[in-house]
Structure formats: C-alpha cells, structure tokens
Amino acid sequence: MGLIEAIILAVLAASTPLLLAATGELVTERAGVLNLGVEGMMIVGAACGFGGAWLSGSIIIGALCGIVAGVLMSLIFALMALGLAVNQVATGLALTILGVGLSGLIGARFVGEKISPAPHLYIPGLTDIPLVGRILFGEDAFVYLSLALVAGVWFFLYRTRAGLILRAAGDNHASAHALGYPVLRIRMFAVMFGGACAGLAGAYLPLAYTPFFIPGMTAGRGWIALALVVFASWLPGRLVIGAYLFGAVTILQLHAQGWGVGVPSQLMSALPYLATVIVLVLISRARTGGSTAPAALGTVFVPDR
Amino acid sequence: MQLVLEKRAERSNTIALVSPLIAIGLTLVTMSILFAILGKNPITALGVYFIDPLVDSYSLQEIAVKATPLVMIAIGLSLCYLANAWNIGAEGQFLIGAVAGSWLAVKTQGTDAGPWVLPAMMLLAAIGGALYALIPAICKVRFGASEILTSLMLVYVADLLLDYLVRGPWRDPKGFNFPTTAEFDPVATVPVLIEGGRLHLGGVIALVVVAAGAVLLGKTIKGFEIRVVGAAPRAARFGGFNSNQLILLTFAISGALAGLAGIIEVAGPVGHLQPGISPGYGFTAIIVAFLGRLNPVGILIAGLFLALTFIGGEQAQIAMKIPLDVTKVFQGILLFYVLACDSLILYRFKLIFASPKVSSGAH
Numbered sequence: 001m002g003l004i005e006a007i008i009l010a011v012l013a014a015s016t017p018l019l020l021a022a023t024g025e026l027v028t029e030r031a032g033v034l035n036l037g038v039e040g041m042m043i044v045g046a047a048c049g050f051g052g053a054w055l056s057g058s059i060i061i062g063a064l065c066g067i068v069a070g071v072l073m074s075l076i077f078a079l080m081a082l083g084l085a086v087n088q089v090a091t092g093l094a095l096t097i098l099g100v101g102l103s104g105l106i107g108a109r110f111v112g113e114k115i116s117p118a119p120h121l122y123i124p125g126l127t128d129i130p131l132v133g134r135i136l137f138g139e140d141a142f143v144y145l146s147l148a149l150v151a152g153v154w155f156f157l158y159r160t161r162a163g164l165i166l167r168a169a170g171d172n173h174a175s176a177h178a179l180g181y182p183v184l185r186i187r188m189f190a191v192m193f194g195g196a197c198a199g200l201a202g203a204y205l206p207l208a209y210t211p212f213f214i215p216g217m218t219a220g221r222g223w224i225a226l227a228l229v230v231f232a233s234w235l236p237g238r239l240v241i242g243a244y245l246f247g248a249v250t251i252l253q254l255h256a257q258g259w260g261v262g263v264p265s266q267l268m269s270a271l272p273y274l275a276t277v278i279v280l281v282l283i284s285r286a287r288t289g290g291s292t293a294p295a296a297l298g299t300v301f302v303p304d305r
Numbered sequence: 306m307q308l309v310l311e312k313r314a315e316r317s318n319t320i321a322l323v324s325p326l327i328a329i330g331l332t333l334v335t336m337s338i339l340f341a342i343l344g345k346n347p348i349t350a351l352g353v354y355f356i357d358p359l360v361d362s363y364s365l366q367e368i369a370v371k372a373t374p375l376v377m378i379a380i381g382l383s384l385c386y387l388a389n390a391w392n393i394g395a396e397g398q399f400l401i402g403a404v405a406g407s408w409l410a411v412k413t414q415g416t417d418a419g420p421w422v423l424p425a426m427m428l429l430a431a432i433g434g435a436l437y438a439l440i441p442a443i444c445k446v447r448f449g450a451s452e453i454l455t456s457l458m459l460v461y462v463a464d465l466l467l468d469y470l471v472r473g474p475w476r477d478p479k480g481f482n483f484p485t486t487a488e489f490d491p492v493a494t495v496p497v498l499i500e501g502g503r504l505h506l507g508g509v510i511a512l513v514v515v516a517a518g519a520v521l522l523g524k525t526i527k528g529f530e531i532r533v534v535g536a537a538p539r540a541a542r543f544g545g546f547n548s549n550q551l552i553l554l555t556f557a558i559s560g561a562l563a564g565l566a567g568i569i570e571v572a573g574p575v576g577h578l579q580p581g582i583s584p585g586y587g588f589t590a591i592i593v594a595f596l597g598r599l600n601p602v603g604i605l606i607a608g609l610f611l612a613l614t615f616i617g618g619e620q621a622q623i624a625m626k627i628p629l630d631v632t633k634v635f636q637g638i639l640l641f642y643v644l645a646c647d648s649l650i651l652y653r654f655k656l657i658f659a660s661p662k663v664s665s666g667a668h
Contacts, residue, residue, distance in 0.1 A: 036453065080641060084648040085310055089391055089453065091644060093591055098637025104630030215630075220461055227454045266469035273461040276454065277444070284450040302310050302652065 015247025021225035024197020031190030032170035036092025039222025040099020042202035047107035049203025070199015170294035324646035354617035376608035378590035381559025394456030396587025397463035402564020405433025434564015442556035485579035495573035507569035518601035
C-alpha cells in the first residue's frame, strides 16, 4: 500500500465522525434548534458504544448502544430547551458538561480493554484494484453509512414534504405554528436525530478509529462538527467537503509530526482548532449581507393558545 | 389532558429567590439515586460530600482557595452573558493569563528583583487574558463569526501552548525532565494570609472583584447598558447603545479576570507552571455564573458551593472510592436543574383538559 493511499484512507477515517455528527446537527439546526451539546452526546456515545461492543462482542450492538445513548442525551436537551423553553446555548453547555462526567463514569471500567475494530469491506477484484480499490471498496461500514446519511438528509430536506415542513419550522416557527404544524414535536424529532448521529459518531471512535476507549477521546470533535455546519452554510453537500478538509488537516499534522518537521508538535496538534477559527472567520466574512442560517435558529418557542 | 407551558403575566419574584435552592435540592435527590446505583450509601456519601469539608479548618480554607478562581472567572462571564455575548473559552483565557504572568516569574528567577514582580505578573496576566478573549470578540464584531465556537477552540490552543512552554523553553533544568517550570521565587508568589495556612491574598482579590462587579452592574451607566443590550436589544438600539463595543468590553473584562485568576492559581496554591493547573475552572465557572443568577453576590455564594463539590468529591474518592467523575456529573445535573427552575420564573405549567384537536379545528 502506497503512502498516498494510506493517507487518503486515514483522512476518510478521521473525517467520518465529524461528518456523522455534523449531519445530525445540521438537521437539528435546520429545525431551528441550536444544540451545543454535540460534544457531550458524542463522548457518551463513545463510552456506551465501546461498552456495548466489548460486552457483546459485536460492533453492530456497540454502534446501536452509541446511538441509543446519543438519543437519550438529546432527549434531556429536548425536555429542557423545548419543553421548558430554556436558553438553548446554556442547555447545550450543560449537556456537554454532564456528558463528559457521565462518559468518565460509564467508561471507567472499560479503560485498558481492547476490541477488534470494525472490519473493512473486501470485494475480491474490486478492492484489489491498485490505488483506488481500497479507497473506494475497502472502507469500514461507517464510512459508507455516513455518505449515505448525507445523501438521505439532502433528499429528505429538499425533496420531501416533511423536509419542507421541518425547514419551515426552523425559519419561522410562528408561521409554521399558525399553519397548524406541531413545531415543538418536529423540533423534538430533529433533536433526537441529531442525538442519534452524534452518538453514532462518538461510537465510531472506539469501534473503528482506535479499538479502545480513553476518557475525553472525542477531543473537541463535537465542537468542530458544530463549526462544520456553519462552514457548510447549512447545506448537506458542502458538509462532505468540509468534513474531509478537516480530516485532511488532522491527518496531515500527524504525518508532519512523524516526518519531524522542525515545528513543535504542539503547534501541529493545534492546527485543526486554529483552522476552525480561521475558517469560521473567512466563511462568516464572505457572508456579509444576508446570513444563510435558519432564521429562527436558537430562539425559544412557546406556542400561545 | 395535557401539560403545557404558559407565560406568566409578570416574572415571579418568589421563584426567582427560591429557584437556586429548589435546584440544589433536586440535584441532591438525583445524586442520592446515583450513589445508590453505584452501590454506596447515599446518606453517608452526601455527608462526605457536603458536610465533612465544612467541619475542619483545612478543608474550609481549601474551599476558599478553590472558590477564588471560580468566583473571579464567573463575575467576568456574568457580564458577557448579561450582554448576550457567549464567552465559553474562559478556561483558555485562564491558561493564557497563567502563561503571561509566569513569563515574568521565569525571566526574573534567581535575580534580585524586588517586590514589584508579583503585581507586574498580575498585570501581564490580566492583559494576556484580555487580549486572548478579544480574539473571538473581534472575530464576532468584525466578521460575524460565532464567538461560542471560536472562544471554545482557543481553549485547546491555549492548552497546547502551555504544554509546549513547560516541556520546551521554560522547563526546569533541575526538574528530572518533568514538564514544569522551577518553583517561583518568593517575590513571584502570592502571599498566604495566615502563616502556615492555605488561604492566600487571591481570596481578598476575589472579594474586591465581587464588589467591583456589583458596583459596575448596579451603579454605573455601562452596567445598565450591558443589561439592556442583553435583555432588550431593540430598546438598546433605540437608546443608541453600541452593542459591538459592549461585546468587546465584556469579553475584555472577563478575559482579564480569567487571566488574573490563572496567575493567582499558578503563583499561589500551585507555585509553578505545569500542565493540568486547572480542573476545568473555566467551565465550572459557567455553572457558577448561572447558579448565582448572574448576580455578583449570588456568584460569590455559588462559587463557594461549587468549590465545596470539588473538595467533597476529592474526599469522597479517598474515603468511599467514589470516582472523581461523579463531581462533573453532579455539576452538569446542577446546571440543568438551575436552568429548568429559572424557566419557572417566566413561565408556569398549566393542565389543559380539553382535547387540543377541538380547538385547532377552527383554523
């Protein structure tokens, strides 16, 4: 396997959790809800996903545990932000603080354990094609799933009536409510979808990326996913570009450290975070005069009767 | 039958007063359940957590020491949150303040520098923290970039910068390769208040910060502008208040306070610069700010309470083998309950008995 091939494979693997989490958050935000708790949902998903896989010996059960954990976390958020009309920024922060603690508590007994990571696809003939074979036909299932998910979300948002209603709830909740749509219920499902995706994204880390669990292993990926949604201007297609760009930055800095470039390793490790700041500035600057954010993003809605 | 939220005609002052207490009560109940799940006696565990630290003088001093950074950071954050500016990167500003102040301590080490060193370190730390906080604020004001995400990203960057410095240029040559600077000279150390005790000058500074915060918010035009911009942005625009300027101001103040807290922690209880100087003070301070209802005196009380959970958590780990993460879970749950109870100041629950389908049929 050539070096370039290895790097591309690593980039795809590093990008997948970002893409999964960002896709979920994109749907949540399109419904008008800003859930800043992605990091918290991811880290609990990672702990529960690894726990499930280690106890059952099945990657699929592990992934399901991650999804369920993410949904349960998101339901706490929904109860607070939708049911009790609490400020969404503060609730999201609380979710992340709680998630970091919970994952440490749940994951403590799994630290130091190992599982066999998610298998990679192998189609005789196709996967053996030089250069592109392994990249196109030799990934783990999550990589394909994440891309299918983006396509599915695009189709849902722009080609189905339900997607149109969801976007309406996110752009103008008062109008959507006046038309008789259950804004809060729509938003709750959107938040739960975001939780499922974040939980799965978190579970991907110990199930496929590194086959063990360490506390705090999400390392800010949930926050980067939030930034990716802004980068993508809330459009699913651009999310793929953004996620792979960030994956590339992550992997390249790792390789640069390995090549012994004359730069402190800490500076290289800081690159993904610095890149996020720079990208946010550039994107926000290019968008002066009319934001593409859902108009009702982050606002509280209490239906008046 | 359906339970719905309904806006109150006016905010309930009774609930505003008791809501933090209700929140703490609900948190204790939840924690008891969690302790029972972990197989510990809930009563004993709560005793170790919340009563034991209050009965010996060492722990009492330790609570004040831990509350010092929490209160100082939270006062700054409350200004931001009142102005509806979301600085969640106080942890990073705390670390940069520690780094900026430590620079002078490292440079003057072993020289016969006078007692001006410590005040100069504090000044540098405040400036460092303020400048670091101004990065997300300027990105927000000039380019419209979300200050939530940029300020949080800069926490990781600050963490890595500190790590680089203590492993590289500032490492103590006699430190057996441990990632730490040498112990600071006495002139670069925050003095303790009582000989042999843990309580240090930082506690007094924190009280001054609380008083200054109360004056700023209660007695000055700037404080009024901060509150109006957050609570009624339209009214603030009509009033000619410059919201961008207030974002810059509140970020700068909160960064300066976080930075000051950082150098006080390093030059005080820790005594040298090393990684892991903060057990998440910058994030816990967010909880302190909300539990204290964004009010300086409330923040002082909330800071002492959260400091108690840090000490109690350590004691529970030693005495009952309860994992330290329980403290984080506790803090997260507490913030949830605080926010939920605050919601009841503006809203109330109402039971609706008629089927909602009937009323919506009229549309």
